[in-house]
Structure formats: structure tokens, C-alpha cells
Amino acid sequence: MARISVKVNGKQQSHEVEPRQLLVHYLRDVLGLTGTHVGCDTSQCGSCTVMLDGRTVKSCTVLTVQADGSDVLTIEGLASGGKLHPIQESFWEEHGLQCGFCTPGVILSALGLLRDDPHPDEQAIRAGIEGNLCRCTGYHNIVKAVQSAAKKLAAAPADNAPARAQGR
Amino acid sequence: MATATVERLVGKAIRRREDPRFITGRGTYTDDVKLPGTHHAVFVRSPLAHARIVNVDARRATALSGVRAVFTGKDLADGGVNPIPVGWLLPGLKTTDFRAIAVDRVRHAGEAVAVVVAETAAIARDAAELIQVDYAELPVVVDAVAALRKGAPQVHDGAPDNRCFHWEIGDKARAEAALRGAAKVVRTRLVNQRLIANAIEPRASLATYSPATDELTLWVTSQNPHVHRLIMGAFVLGLPEQSFRVISPDVGGGFGSKIFVYPEEVAVAWLAKQLGVPVKWTAQRSESFLTDAQGRDHVSDVEMAFDASGKVAGLKVSTVANLGAYLTLFAPAVPTYLYGTLLNGLYDFPAIHCEVDGVFTHTVPVDAYRGAGRPEACYLLERTMDIAARELGTDPAELRRKNLIPKERFPFQTQVALTYDSGNYAPALARALEMVGYQRFRSEQTEARKKGRYLGIGLSCYIEACGIAPSQVVGSLGAQAGLYESATVRVHPTGKVTVLTGSHSHGQGHETTFSQLVADVLGIPMTDVDIVHGDTGRIPFGMGTYGSRSGAVGGTAIHMSLQKIIAKGAALAAHLLEASPDDVEFKAGRFSVKGSPDRGKTFAEVTLAAYLAHSMPAGMEPGLEMTSFFDPSNFTFPFGTHIAVVEVDVETGRTTLLRYVAVDDVGNVINPMIVDGQLHGGIAQGVAQALLEEMVYDADGNPLTSTLV
Numbered sequence: 001m002a003r004i005s006v007k008v009n010g011k012q013q014s015h016e017v018e019p020r021q022l023l024v025h026y027l028r029d030v031l032g033l034t035g036t037h038v039g040c041d042t043s044q045c046g047s048c049t050v051m052l053d054g055r056t057v058k059s060c061t062v063l064t065v066q067a068d069g070s071d072v073l074t075i076e077g078l079a080s081g082g083k084l085h086p087i088q089e090s091f092w093e094e095h096g097l098q099c100g101f102c103t104p105g106v107i108l109s110a111l112g113l114l115r116d117d118p119h120p121d122e123q124a125i126r127a128g129i130e131g132n133l134c135r136c137t138g139y140h141n142i143v144k145a146v147q148s149a150a151k152k153l154a155a156a157p158a159d160n161a162p163a164r165a166q167g168r
Numbered sequence: 169m170a171t172a173t174v175e176r177l178v179g180k181a182i183r184r185r186e187d188p189r190f191i192t193g194r195g196t197y198t199d200d201v202k203l204p205g206t207h208h209a210v211f212v213r214s215p216l217a218h219a220r221i222v223n224v225d226a227r228r229a230t231a232l233s234g235v236r237a238v239f240t241g242k243d244l245a246d247g248g249v250n251p252i253p254v255g256w257l258l259p260g261l262k263t264t265d266f267r268a269i270a271v272d273r274v275r276h277a278g279e280a281v282a283v284v285v286a287e288t289a290a291i292a293r294d295a296a297e298l299i300q301v302d303y304a305e306l307p308v309v310v311d312a313v314a315a316l317r318k319g320a321p322q323v324h325d326g327a328p329d330n331r332c333f334h335w336e337i338g339d340k341a342r343a344e345a346a347l348r349g350a351a352k353v354v355r356t357r358l359v360n361q362r363l364i365a366n367a368i369e370p371r372a373s374l375a376t377y378s379p380a381t382d383e384l385t386l387w388v389t390s391q392n393p394h395v396h397r398l399i400m401g402a403f404v405l406g407l408p409e410q411s412f413r414v415i416s417p418d419v420g421g422g423f424g425s426k427i428f429v430y431p432e433e434v435a436v437a438w439l440a441k442q443l444g445v446p447v448k449w450t451a452q453r454s455e456s457f458l459t460d461a462q463g464r465d466h467v468s469d470v471e472m473a474f475d476a477s478g479k480v481a482g483l484k485v486s487t488v489a490n491l492g493a494y495l496t497l498f499a500p501a502v503p504t505y506l507y508g509t510l511l512n513g514l515y516d517f518p519a520i521h522c523e524v525d526g527v528f529t530h531t532v533p534v535d536a537y538r539g540a541g542r543p544e545a546c547y548l549l550e551r552t553m554d555i556a557a558r559e560l561g562t563d564p565a566e567l568r569r570k571n572l573i574p575k576e577r578f579p580f581q582t583q584v585a586l587t588y589d590s591g592n593y594a595p596a597l598a599r600a601l602e603m604v605g606y607q608r609f610r611s612e613q614t615e616a617r618k619k620g621r622y623l624g625i626g627l628s629c630y631i632e633a634c635g636i637a638p639s640q641v642v643g644s645l646g647a648q649a650g651l652y653e654s655a656t657v658r659v660h661p662t663g664k665v666t667v668l669t670g671s672h673s674h675g676q677g678h679e680t681t682f683s684q685l686v687a688d689v690l691g692i693p694m695t696d697v698d699i700v701h702g703d704t705g706r707i708p709f710g711m712g713t714y715g716s717r718s719g720a721v722g723g724t725a726i727h728m729s730l731q732k733i734i735a736k737g738a739a740l741a742a743h744l745l746e747a748s749p750d751d752v753e754f755k756a757g758r759f760s761v762k763g764s765p766d767r768g769k770t771f772a773e774v775t776l777a778a779y780l781a782h783s784m785p786a787g788m789e790p791g792l793e794m795t796s797f798f799d800p801s802n803f804t805f806p807f808g809t810h811i812a813v814v815e816v817d818v819e820t821g822r823t824t825l826l827r828y829v830a831v832d833d834v835g836n837v838i839n840p841m842i843v844d845g846q847l848h849g850g851i852a853q854g855v856a857q858a859l860l861e862e863m864v865y866d867a868d869g870n871p872l873t874s875t876l877v
Contacts, residue, residue: 018290034200035193037420039368040453044876047368075193088191092183095845099675100190101197101369101420133876135368135421136675138852141845 004068008033009077017064024048024059026067027074035075035104039133046132049105050074056112058131075104078111086152087111087145096145098136106132110146114153120146177684177694181841184680185694186673195418198372198387199450206374207236209436209449210292212282212299213458214274217310217530217869218321219303221272224282229295234287236443238299239435241269241281249438252429253403255395256501257646258335262327264528266494268404268434274303275323275493276530277869278458283435285447308869312490312527313467323493323528332491332526333500337508337584343521346482350473354556360544362465362490362863364873365537367674369420370451371460373433375440383411386437390416390702391426391672392712395649397704399429399497405437416702419674423853424536425460426674427714428497432459457874462863463537465490466503466544472552478562480571482519485511485548491526492533499535500526505645506541506633506715512582513549514593514629514807515571520583530869536714538853542632550628565601568629569594586633588805591833597629600809600831609813622816623826630810633803636715652799653717654710655725657686657733659792661779663772665690665697667729670710671722672701676846678718681838682726689730690771691757708795719838720804728796736792737774743785744769744777808832810851812858823859 001016008031015030027033027050036059039047048059051073078085087110090096097103106129113120113128120128125146126139134142189195212224226238239247245267252266265271269280281301286292307321314320315330323330347353373388384407390396393416400414401407419426432449439447451459467488473481489503508522557564573580575592582588604625613623636642639650654670667686671678679699687694700706713722734754741759742749751762760768769777777783781790813827830847837843864872 020290028200029202032202033193034197034202035195037197037369038199038450039370039420040876042453042875042877045368045453075191079192084188084191091191092187095184095841097187097190098677098845098849099367099369099419099421100186100195101367103190104193107191133368135366135423135853136849137845138848138850140848140852 002065004065006067006070006072008072009074019063019065021064022060023050023062023064023067026064027059027072033074033076037101037104039102044133045102046109047102047105049108049132051108051111056109073108075107078107086156087114087149090145090149090152094141094145094148096137096141102132102134106134106142110149113146114150118154119150122147177688178838180684180839182680182684182694182839184677184842185683186677186679197369197418197420198374198389201374201387201417203374203376203446206446206448207285207287207443208289208292209432209439209447210284210286210289210296211280211432211449212284212296212301213278213455214270214281214303215277216274216303216305217277217308218306219274220306221270221274221281222302222304225300226282228298228300229284232291232295232298234291235295236285236287236445238282238284238295239269239439241267241271244269244435244438245271247438247442248406249434250404250406252431252434253399254495254500255399255497255648256499257648258333258500258504261333261500262324262331264324264494266496268431268438276532277871278455278532279493280431280435283439285439285443308530308867310529310531310865310867310869312465312488312529315527315529316488316525321530323530327528330528332495332528334523334525335504335508336521336523338521339519339583340521342519343482343484346519347471347473347484350481351476352474352560354472354474354552354559356470356552356555358468358470358548358551360464360466360468360547361857362534363463363537363857363861364457364863365423365425365460365463366456366876367421367423367425370453370456371426371430371432372448372450373436374446374448375437376446377441377444379444381411383413384437384441385413385415386433387415387417388433389419389426390414390712391419391422391674391714393672393702393704394670394707394709395427395712396429396433400434400437404429404434413703413705415705416672419672422674423538424463424540424714427712428461428535430459453876454874457871458532461496461533461535461537462492463534463540464544465534468548470548470552472556474556474560478560478567478570480515480517483511483517485522487522487524489524489526490529490531490534492529492531494533496533496535499533501647502534502536502541503544507545509584509586510542510545510631510633511549512584512586513546514573514631515549516573516577517583522584531865538850539632540715543854546628546630550630554626565597565606565627568627569597572597572629587802588631589802591631591805591807593629593807596807596831596833597809600627600811600829603831604811604813604827604829622818624814624816625811626814627809627811629807631805631807632716634716634806635720635800635804636717637721637800638802639799649711650799651711652797653721653725654708654795654797655722655729656708656793656795657726657729659733659775661776663692663696663775665692666700667697667726668700668707669722669726670707670712671718672713674713676713676718677839677842681719681842682723684838685723685726686730689727690733691755692771721798721800723838724800725796725798728798729794732794732796733792736788736794737771737778739785740778740788741769741774744774744783804835806832806834812855825855825859828855
């Protein structure tokens with residue numbers, strides 16, 4: 001077992017974990033953050049996407065011990081003070097989800113994409129989320145949601161900072 | 169008091185009520201349900217497609233710390249676990265001994281031969297690796313046409329030539345006569361390749377048994393929890409329904425693949441009771457490829473006859489349908505009643521005959537997948553129409569147009585049992601052609617060809633039989649269940665409403681669409697309405713969601729209950745207002761006396777009166793709750809035309825979709841945003857079948873398509 005310390009959604013955590021444990025299982029099984037999903041075992045579906053030190057990673061491809069000392073943002077930490085993040089709002093408004101299973105990962109990927117490229121065209125959006133599979137929407141409304149979020153973020157750029165759960 | 173105008177909600181693109189939980193990570197899917205003391209099941213799976221199980225040695229696994237138990241197929245059979253039955257019978261159908269865990273013989277790669285239960289999934293996985301299974305390899309057949317040949321390896325001893333059934337529909341003599349008398353017969357062999365549903369949420373189940381109440385609770389990724397309870401309880405495990413609760417919480421997509429009762433769910437439910445601890449299994453994606461029921465896999469010989477004027481004169485189809493190694497719940501219905509009955513399409517065929525051989529092979533079972541039989545029929549007709557247009561030297565759009573059933577002919581009795589209630593097909597085709605700029609495209613195409621660019625256009629005029637239902641009809645055709653839907657509308661004392669529906673939402677947005685319907689009919693805000701689905705402990709017996717039935721069948725059941733609520737409310741309001749019940753009308757959430765709108769009571773006032781019961785009409789019971797079961801008299805028949813414009817790189821074969829136009833007549837729309845979303849998803853899966861996807865096995869039955877790459 002190995003002792004790790006990691007900040008998740010702004011809250012400091014410390015646990016003994018198996019060295020082989022994947023970050024996604026730490027989030028889901030130890031911290032109870034079940035918004036991060038597991039949709040495959042080959043790192044292709046992207047349902048487990050989270051932010052690790054400000055970069056999107058597939059948390060099924062990161063060992064918990066590799067996240068030691070890091071800062072992790074999951075879907076549960078994205079809304080701030082009961083206010084949805086503009087990307088979340090846009091997915092809602094544009095019907096960018098159906099069953100919702102891939103959605104947390106897609107939203108986190110969109111967050112990463114829009115940080116790197118605040119004004120992506122359609123092709124850049126499709127390329128930016130190609131690591132996330134969705135079987136329900138055909139991606140059409142996901143692209144629209146990301147476009148809409150980009151507009152909102154351009155109007156209020158402060159929102160693109162990762163939200164942190166405050167004062168817990 | 170003036171009647172408030174309430175904005176109509178049905179028909180509006182209202183944002184979904186379920187989304188806030190999904191976009192904040194607060195959905196509850198089966199694997200998200202955590203119970204203290206949960207043990208984890210991992211299945212040992214056969215690497216061979218056909219083999220006799222000689223020995224299972226689990227000694228090293230059971231010795232591993234944290235392992236609770238290992239069970240084989242024989243243990244389950246001895247423990248009272250029966251085979252999983254098939255829910256649709258055809259004359260002469262050969263059923264299969266479909267076990268939760270194989271007892272002495274495996275018939276497809278990935279079939280379970282043992283299950284390990286351990287304190288963690290990781291330990292269970294380690295232990296599964298330690299189990300030594302000795303197999304005696306047997307010959308394999310994966311191709312359905314080959315499986316029918318004399319001397320082919322046999323999948324089931326009781327099914328000679330691997331034939332599960334031979335089924336026919338239509339008039340053979342008339343179809344043959346039509347072919348003989350035709351000016352032109354177009355002949356082709358079409359392959360509709362095998363697909364896999366691949367809902368992004370892998371299947372999962374979690375069971376817990378309470379000795380105190382003798383109640384078994386199963387959380388499972390199901391499109392139809394009551395069907396699961398009935399089949400698993402009554403037939404497989406012998407559990408009384410009243411003490412077996414099946415909860416299908418948020419489900420991450422189904423596309424048909426989560427209709428069926430699967431081996432792992434049966435095993436998990438049995439294990440929880442056997443071991444007295446909660447037991448969970450969550451599929452890894454690689455297991456989804458090995459165990460989720462797959463789709464399509466037809467090989468069809470088609471003969472389509474035309475008269476001298478290019479009108480269709482007859483159709484003769486012979487299909488070999490690969491069913492895989494076992495019959496899952498509705499497998500026999502898919503390549504028969506959901507396929508052959510759609511071969512009339514939108515065209516005015518004077519004669520049709522179709523025969524289907526359902527064939528066992530050493531592959532994963534095949535059952536309903538997105539459209540289930542109906543897309544296979546549509547593809548067959550539309551591909552043949554294109555070939556015919558080429559052979560007849562006719563424009564493919566014109567050939568279709570001239571053969572559409574004219575609108576004066578409805579209701580239209582097809583040659584293959586169905587009666588289309590209504591339709592007007594030509595405008596949909598015309599509109600799609602106009603939207604895509606068909607005539608202009610043809611000249612662009614000619615120009616592009618001169619420059620070495622290969623542009624193509626493909627069109628499909630489709631019809632679908634939706635709202636799969638009439639119980640008497642499906643019963644006469646072999647269904648071992650009715651196909652109605654249920655709904656209870658429970659009005660609480662303050663006028664808030666809970667709807668308990670037998671339909672199940674796994675992405676379709678019922679919490680929104682059904683709320684729109686209820687709010688509209690009762691004239692109350694959507695926020696006063698809760699939709700409950702997916703829990704046999706709460707909802708009335710209902711059949712669940714597949715076959716595009718929830719709006720048409722489940723929604724109508726809700727509507728029926730609402731009408732009963734209003735009728736009772738009106739009678740009570742009349743009593744309270746001292747008016748004749750015939751003089752009371754209900755509008756915009758208010759009961760009032762016709763002609764004197766000031767004399768009235770709001771819906772909430774009447775509801776409260778129903779629960780106070782201080783003053784009721786003679787014979788009226790207190791309370792306000794109604795249940796309905798809707799069993800329609802026919803399917804619904806949505807139709808339309810889709811057109812794809814593509815460019816093909818003739819060097820590499822790479823095909824790029826340039827434009828896609830869809831015109832769909834789906835009837836009354838409750839929420840256009842949701843309907844559009846469903847169409848986007850359907851189009852994506854259709855394009856995927858056309859260009860990208862196939863589940864491939866090698867000759868030894870090894871799945872070559874085993875990851876999402």
C-alpha cells in the first residue's frame with residue numbers, strides 16, 4: 001500500500017492505496033465521486049476524463065499514485081456555488097446529452113479544449129473531443145454545445161478558471 | 169375570476185429535466201450504487217468458441233485471500249438455477265439450453281464457465297486468472313450459410329443442420345408468378361453485417377438479499393425491469409414476484425442490448441442470496457464484445473420484379489439469419505415478425521414472399537439492436553431499388569416515386585400482414601429531394617466526375633412499424649408476453665403529481681416529455697410533476713422501452729389515466745359547485761361551470777377535497793389516483809426519406825459524408841428537440857453501419873472486433 005495526498009475538487013485528500021489502483025477507481029470507490037464513469041478498458045471511450053493539474057487525462061490510464069501531490073478536478077467540482085459552469089449550461093441548452101453516461105467526460109474534455117483554443121471551429125471541436133465516445137447523440141449537439149460554451153466563455157472569460165468547491 | 173391562459177407545453181423544445189443531474193455528475197447508474205459489504209463477481213470465460221468443459225480446477229483461486237467462493241455451471245444448475253427461456257416462439261422453433269454458466273459445453277468465445285466472488289473486483293480478477301479450465305476443443309462454425317450445409321459442425325444436438333426455425337410470410341405462388349411474368353427481374357445477394365450495440369455504459373448488476381424480509385433486490389442495466397423480474401423470478405430463479413424487486417436506475421444507453429435477461433444478472437442475483445452478501449458485477453468493455461447480444465447478420469437473396477413501365481410487380485426474399493449460439497429473449501421475433509412484415513416498405517407491391525432460416529452458429533447471440541429487423545428490411549428494399557434503377561436505366565428517385573403507395577390507398581393492406589393506417593409518402597420524398605437540391609447535384613456530380621472527383625448520392629425511403637404492441641396480435645404470432653403499457657397517475661393532496669410509468673428511459677428523456685404531457689393536460693406547472701420509472705417496487709407491471717413504443721404506448725397510458733383523473737375531478741367539482749357534472753368543464757387547470765366561468769374550483773382545490781372527503785358525491789371513493797393499461801389496436805407507421813451525399817476517394821475507398829438530409833413524419837411531436845436528438849443518434853448509427861462498423865469473427869470463432877478501436 002502507498003500513502004498519497006491529492007487535492008480533489010479543492011479538497012485535500014489523503015489515503016493508503018494499492019499501487020496498482022487506477023485513479024478512476026480511487027475517485028469512484030474511495031471518494032465516492034461516481035460522476036466519473038468507466039466505459040471501456042482500453043482508454044478509448046473517454047468517459048473517465050478528468051482534469052489533472054489543469055490538463056485533461058483519462059483517469060483509467062493514470063495510477064492513483066501518479067496523482068500524488070496533484071490537483072484533480074472532476075465533474076462534481078465544475079459547478080461553483082450552485083451555479084453551473086457555462087459548458088454545463090450549454091450542454092443542457094443544446095441537448096448535448098441523452099443517456100448522460102459519457103457526458104461528464106465530454107464536458108471535461110470540452111473544458112480542456114476551450115482552455116487551449118478558446119475559439120475552435122467545428123473541425124477543431126470534433127478533433128478536440130475525438131477521445132470521447134458518445135453512442136446517443138451522433139455528436140451533432142455536442143458540437144453545438146461546445147460552440148455555444150465558447151461564445152459564453154468569450155463573453156465572460158473568468159468562468160473558464162476551474163471552479164473549486166469553496167470552504168468545505 | 170378569469171381563466172388563466174396556460175401556455176401549451178406539448179410541441180415545445182423544453183430543456184430536459186433529467187439533465188441537471190447528468191451534467192453535474194449526479195446521475196445514479198447501476199455501478200454507482202454502493203452497498204456496504206459488497207462482494208464482486210468476475211466470470212471466467214471460454215477462450216474457445218466450441219469446446220467440451222473437461223475440468224474446472226479452482227483450488228488456487230479459492231486459496232487466495234479475499235476470495236469468498238467459486239462456482240461452476242453445475243453448481244448453479246444444482247442450486248436450482250434454470251436456463252433462461254426465450255420469450256417468442258415460432259412453429260417448430262428449436263429452443264436452447266441457455267445457462268447462466270455453461271455446464272458441460274461452451275458454444276461461443278466468451279461464454280462463462282465459472283464465477284469468482286471476492287471482496288474486491290481486483291482480487292476476483294486475480295483469482296479468475298488462477299482458475300484452470302481444461303477444454304476438449306470441438307469444431308466451429310461462425311458463418312450462418314456455412315452452418316446450414318450438410319456436415320457443418322453442430323451447435324446444438326437438438327437442432328439438425330443448425331436450423332433453429334424456418335419461417336415464411338406472404339404468398340409464394342403469387343410472388344413466383346409475378347417473377348415469371350415480369351418484364352424485368354433484379355436479382356442480388358445482400359449482406360447485412362453483424363453489429364454490436366455498444367451503449368457507452370457497460371452492463372452491470374448488483375444484488376442484495378435480506379433474510380429478514382426474504383426480499384431480493386437487483387439493480388440492473390435494463391430497459392424493462394418488470395420483464396427482468398418476471399423472467400428471472402418466475403422462470404429462472406423461482407422467486408416469487410412480490411419478494412423480488414428489480415431496479416433499473418439511470419441507464420447509459422441501450423439500443424436494444426439491455427432488453428434481455430443475461431447470464432451475469434441471473435448469476436449475481438443467485439449469488440447474493442446464496443452467499444448472504446451484496447454481489448456486484450460490472451462488465452468490462454471487452455466483456456461487452458463477448459456477451460452483449462449483437463445485431464443484424466443477415467444474408468439475403470432478393471428478386472424484385474418490375475413490369476414494362478417500371479412499376480414493382482413482386483418481391484421474393486430468402487434470408488439466412490445468424491442467431492448466434494443461444495436464443496436470447498426476443499431473438500426469434502427480430503428476423504421474422506420485425507423484418508418480414510416490413511418488406512412491403514413504402515411501395516405498392518402486388519405480391520411478396522419471404523422465407524427466413526434462423527441459424528445457430530458459434531458466435532455471441534443476436535437479438536434486437538437499434539430498429540431490430542426493420543432496418544434490415546429497409547436496407548434490403550432500398551439497396552435493391554438502387555440496383556434496379558441502374559439496371560432499368562432509370563433515375564433512382566424517380567423509380568421510387570413512381571412506386572410509392574398513393575395516399576388514396578390508406579388504410580393500406582400490405583402483402584406481409586401489416587395494415588398501414590395512414591401515410592402520404594410522396595411529399596416526404598419530394599421535400600428531401602428539394603432540400604438536397606437533387607437536380608442541381610446531378611449536374612455537379614457530372615462536372616466533378618470530369619475533374620476526377622467521385623460524388624455519390626444515396627436515398628432511402630423508409631417506413632417503420634413503431635409502438636410495438638397489440639397484445640392479441642403479438643400473442644397470435646408467438647410472443648409469450650403482452651405488449652401494452654401501464655401508467656399510474658397519483659395526484660397528491662396538494663395537487664402535485666407522481667406518474668408511475670412502465671416505460672423506461674435510458675436517454676430518451678421521458679422525465680421531460682411525459683411531464684410536458686401531464687402538465688398540459690392538468691394545467692399545472694411541469695415542476696409539480698414527477699415521473700417515476702425503472703423500479704418494480706414502485707411502478708405497476710409494465711413492459712418497458714424498445715421498439716419505439718414509449719411515446720405512443722406509454723404516453724397514451726398516461727393520457728388515459730389523466731382523462732380518468734379529470735373525469736373524477738369534474739364529478740367532484742360538480743358536487744362541490746352544486747352543478748350538474750355535464751355542465752362542468754376542465755380548462756387550464758380549473759374546473760368551472762359552463763357559461764359561468766366565475767363558478768369554479770382549481771385542480772388543487774378539487775384534489776384536496778378528494779383527500780379530505782368531507783363532502784363527496786354518493787358512491788365516490790376518496791383520493792385521486794388512476795391506473796391505466798394501454799393496448800393499442802395497431803402499430804404506428806412513421807416514414808420518411810433520407811438522402812446522403814458522399815465523396816469517395818477511388819484510390820483508397822475512403823468515403824466522406826458531405827451532406828445528410830432527413831425528412832421524417834413521426835406524427836405528433838411532444839418535444840422537437842428530443843425528437844431531433846433521437847434522429848441524430850439514429851442517423852449516426854446508420855452511417856456507422858454503412859461506413860465503419862462490423863463485428864468480425866475469424867473462422868475459429870475468435871472475435872476480431874474486441875475493442876472500441
